[in-house]
Amino acid sequence: MNEAWIIVLKRDLLLAFRRRSDVATTLFFFLIVSSLFPLGIGPEAAVLSSIAPGVLWVAALLAGMISLTRLFAADFSDGSLEQMLIAPQPLALLVLAKVLAHWIVCGLPVVLLAPLIGLQYALPNDALLVLVLSLLLGTPALSLIGAIGAALTLGVRGSGLLVALLVLPLYIPVLIFGAGAVAASQHGMSAQAHLSLLAACSLLSLVLAPLATAAALRISVE
Amino acid sequence: MLMAQGLACLRGDRLLFKNVGFELSAGGLMYVLGENGSGKSSLLRLLCGLLTPEEGTVFWHGQAIKQNAEIYQSNLTYIGHLNGLKDDLTALENLQISARLAGNEVNQEEALNSLAAIGIARCANLPVGVLSQGQKRRVALARLWLSRSKLWVLDEPFAALDTASVEVLAARLSEHMSNGGMTIITTHQDVVINAQSTQTLRLSA
Numbered sequence: 001m002n003e004a005w006i007i008v009l010k011r012d013l014l015l016a017f018r019r020r021s022d023v024a025t026t027l028f029f030f031l032i033v034s035s036l037f038p039l040g041i042g043p044e045a046a047v048l049s050s051i052a053p054g055v056l057w058v059a060a061l062l063a064g065m066i067s068l069t070r071l072f073a074a075d076f077s078d079g080s081l082e083q084m085l086i087a088p089q090p091l092a093l094l095v096l097a098k099v100l101a102h103w104i105v106c107g108l109p110v111v112l113l114a115p116l117i118g119l120q121y122a123l124p125n126d127a128l129l130v131l132v133l134s135l136l137l138g139t140p141a142l143s144l145i146g147a148i149g150a151a152l153t154l155g156v157r158g159s160g161l162l163v164a165l166l167v168l169p170l171y172i173p174v175l176i177f178g179a180g181a182v183a184a185s186q187h188g189m190s191a192q193a194h195l196s197l198l199a200a201c202s203l204l205s206l207v208l209a210p211l212a213t214a215a216a217l218r219i220s221v222e
Numbered sequence: 223m224l225m226a227q228g229l230a231c232l233r234g235d236r237l238l239f240k241n242v243g244f245e246l247s248a249g250g251l252m253y254v255l256g257e258n259g260s261g262k263s264s265l266l267r268l269l270c271g272l273l274t275p276e277e278g279t280v281f282w283h284g285q286a287i288k289q290n291a292e293i294y295q296s297n298l299t300y301i302g303h304l305n306g307l308k309d310d311l312t313a314l315e316n317l318q319i320s321a322r323l324a325g326n327e328v329n330q331e332e333a334l335n336s337l338a339a340i341g342i343a344r345c346a347n348l349p350v351g352v353l354s355q356g357q358k359r360r361v362a363l364a365r366l367w368l369s370r371s372k373l374w375v376l377d378e379p380f381a382a383l384d385t386a387s388v389e390v391l392a393a394r395l396s397e398h399m400s401n402g403g404m405t406i407i408t409t410h411q412d413v414v415i416n417a418q419s420t421q422t423l424r425l426s427a
Contacts, residue, residue, distance in 0.1 A: 007322050011308075018310040079304025080320075086270050087323045088296035222273055 004089040005097035012101030022070065026106045027113065030063035034117045045122040052121035053131070053182035057175050059117075060110050060135060064142045065167065067106045069160045071098065071150040072217065085221060092210040095217070099147045099210070107139035123186075130185040134198055138178040141202040144209035145170050151216035174201050223247050224269075224373060224404060229278035231264050238264055239425050240277070248372075248402040249418030251395075253409065256425035262408045263303060265425065266375050269406065270300045282373075296325050299369040302377045305362035309351030313337060313361045316350055321368045328368050336367030340390055356382045366394055374398060374405045380413060388413060 016023055037055050038048055075081040084094050114135050118128045149167035153159040181194035223246065230240035238261030246252050254262045267273045269280055271287050271294070280287045287294045307316045314333055321328045337343045340360045345353055350361060359382045366374065374395075380388050392413045395405055399417040407415075 004323055004325075007319060011311075011319050014315075015308060015310055074308075077304075078308065079302060079306035080308065082272060082300070082302060082304065083306045083320060083323060085272060086295050086298060086300055088292050088325050089323075 004087060005093045008084070008094050008097040009101050012098055013104065016101065016105040022067070023105050023109070026063050026067045027109050029066060030059050030110050030113065031117070033062060034059040035120065038120050048121045049123055049127075049186065052118065052123050052127075053179040053186070056114060056117060056121070056131065056182075057134075057138075057179040060114070060139065061142060061168075061171055061175060063110055064106055064139065064146060065164060066160075067102070068146040068150045068163050068167065069153075071102055071147060072154050073150075073159070076154050076221070081217065081221060085218065091214040091217065095147065095151075095213045096206075096210045099143050099213075102147070103140055103143040107143055111135040111139060123182075127182055127185045130191045130195075131182045133195060134178045134181040134191070137195060137198040137202055138174045141174050141198070141205045142171060144202070144205040145174075147213045148209055148216060151213045151220060154217070154220035174198065177201065223283055224406075225281040225284075226269065227278050227281070229265070229268060229280070230276040231261055231268055231273065232276040233261075233264060237276075242278070242423070242425070244421065244423055246404050246406065246421070247419070248404065249399050250404050251399055251415055251417035251420045252404075252406045253420070253422045254406060254425065255408070255422060260425040262425060263377055265423075266300070266377050266406065266408065267302070270298060270375055271295070272300075297372045298375065299324065299365065299371045299373070300375045300377075301362055301365065301379060303381075305358050307350045307358055307361055310349055312347050312349055313342065313353070313364075314346045316361060317364050317368070320362075320365055324365075324369070324371070326368050326370055332368060333364075336364045337361070339367045339394070340364050340387060356384060356387070359383060360387060363391060366391075366398070372403055374403065374407075376405065376407045378408055378410070380409050380411045 034056055041047060072081060085091060111132060114131055115128045118131050146167050149163045152166065153162045156162060177194045177197045181191040181198065184194055185191045225245045227243045229242040231238040242265065244252065254265055256262050264273060268275050271291060282294045306320060317333045317337065318328055334343060334346060337346050340363055342357055342360045345357055350358055363379060379391060383391065392415050396416040398405060
């Protein structure tokens with residue numbers, strides 16, 4: 001009985017696998033947005049590496065953003081969300097499974113791709129490492145917080161833009177600590193403080209976001 | 223036993239119904255009748271706990287369903303007008319996932335048998351997206367052969383079904399009631415379902 005969340009996780013991963021093109025769009029979006037900056041700004045290594053932390057984090061943030069509207073929309077329109085709501089399981093747990101699947105599909109590939117992009121920006125090795133670490137700690141918070149916005153805008157017209165307006169301001173702390181961690185290591189300082197704060201953001205949203213999302217889903221389905 | 227008292231439902235600022243009450247005991251069948259837009263589906267969603275009533279309470283064995291949501295929900299199977307199927311998954315996968323999510327552990331053979339019972343075993347390994355409306359409905363309804371819940375709430379289960387499937391489903395519903403189950407159903411079709419007791423709830427605007 002307690003395995004219901006594993007069923008939801010497996011289901012969402014299987015669905016993502018069957019619809020690989022959806023996953024690819026997110027990744028290519030991240031790839032293209034972050035490649036536009038070096039092309040626009042020019043090849044000067046000093047300039048590129050100084051804007052790299054902010055640009056890469058914003059690109060990761062936007063990439064996670066565009067896939068958010070899909071998180072609950074399909075389940076809502078085909079009725080499987082109703083079935084989850086009346087399943088004899090805590091809804092927050094099922095929500096957590098869905099968010100985890102979203103992170104594995106949309107967040108993790110960005111984390112893995114980031115060092116490759118970082119090379120374009122002439123980032124030194126230790127800064128690349130911190131970049132990966134900061135994304136690894138920070139992107140779960142993005143998925144978790146984003147889920148609240150996705151649940152609140154369910155079934156609303158033009159929900160894509162609305163999610164952005166709702167969620168992007170909430171992403172600001174994650175962005176500051178994430179980009180800050182990379183910048184700190186570039187300047188030869190320890191990134192530990194920033195990384196700890198990022199982990200704290202993720203842990204806090206791990207506790208609160210599923211509950212808020214579950215409540216928002218119940219309201220949206222009414 | 224399911225009991226409802228003084229239910230009222232408000233959609234937007236329109237009152238769909240008020241003062242709806244009934245009692246349904248083991249082996250009982252209840253038809254919910256009414257014109258289009260009279261609030262039949264809303265009443266069913268309300269009984270499932272998907273909607274919160276404006277007034278009134280629904281009781282399961284004497285306890286309000288909101289208080290004891292998990293026990294109530296493990297006794298409930300709801301099939302609404304949406305099928306709850308994923309177009310990219312096969313009929314078999316869909317059926318197994320939805321049954322497991324409802325807390326029924328099923329193996330592949332049981333799932334195949336229930337697809338066969340409603341006559342779509344040959345579609346078992348096809349993605350649901352390629353099936354016709356009636357076939358999709360049958361995949362959703364196949365859950366009823368796996369369900370161990372006491373209370374079934376079915377919204378227009380016979381819509382889009384062919385005559386043969388209607389009879390098979392009616393027989394399954396009769397079997398459920400003879401085992402002491404309860405069913406609440408909306409339908410516009412004349413179908414003979416046997417139950418230990420039958421009642422009708424008419425909603426009027």
